[in-house]
Amino acid sequence: MEANVKFSLFSKIITIVVFGLLIGIGVYCAFTGDSKGIIVLLICLILLIPSLYYSPKSIKVDDNTITINTYLSKHKLLLHNIESVDYYLPMMVNFRICASGGLMGYWGIFRGMDIGNYMAYYGKSSDCFLVKMKNGDKYVLGCENPDIIMKYIESKLSN
Numbered sequence: 001m002e003a004n005v006k007f008s009l010f011s012k013i014i015t016i017v018v019f020g021l022l023i024g025i026g027v028y029c030a031f032t033g034d035s036k037g038i039i040v041l042l043i044c045l046i047l048l049i050p051s052l053y054y055s056p057k058s059i060k061v062d063d064n065t066i067t068i069n070t071y072l073s074k075h076k077l078l079l080h081n082i083e084s085v086d087y088y089l090p091m092m093v094n095f096r097i098c099a100s101g102g103l104m105g106y107w108g109i110f111r112g113m114d115i116g117n118y119m120a121y122y123g124k125s126s127d128c129f130l131v132k133m134k135n136g137d138k139y140v141l142g143c144e145n146p147d148i149i150m151k152y153i154e155s156k157l158s159n
Helices: 009-032 035-053 144-157
Strands: 002-004 058-060 066-070 073-078 082-086 095-102 104-113 116-122 128-133 138-144
Touching: 002 144, 009 095, 035 066, 058 073, 058 116, 058 138, 058 144, 082 144, 128 144
Parallel strands: 116 138
Antiparallel strands: 002 058, 058 066, 066 073, 082 128, 095 104, 104 116, 128 138
16 A cells, blocks of 8 residues: 655745755856856755655555655665554654755654654655654654555554
């Protein structure tokens, strides 16, 4: 079973504005002969690579794993290592330790006042659920139809 990740309006706007500004400044500097354009394009690449590596595209669940598909990689969680799956609504006051708060979604390591540190892969906070691992790790995942995905995961955990 697979579900796509949909980004919030805020996330879409931030992504378009940030990359639009960086590319626009880089192109302007390149045409005017300003060497600062190269630096701006390098900054754009530095932002783009981790964004593509961690930004969630879809969540897939099969008999053994939850796979978080990103634009450059796949991050897997083994079902036999999962302790529980619950609804979770990330708060706006959660701290970003090393994370994106809107640029190509919400991804990275966050610290929540209620659950502690967690790894996030989601596009909209209203589509989220919390996966607690037996080793204490926590993942906040988000996708379309989180109810169906959660029920499917719970059915696999009970087998």
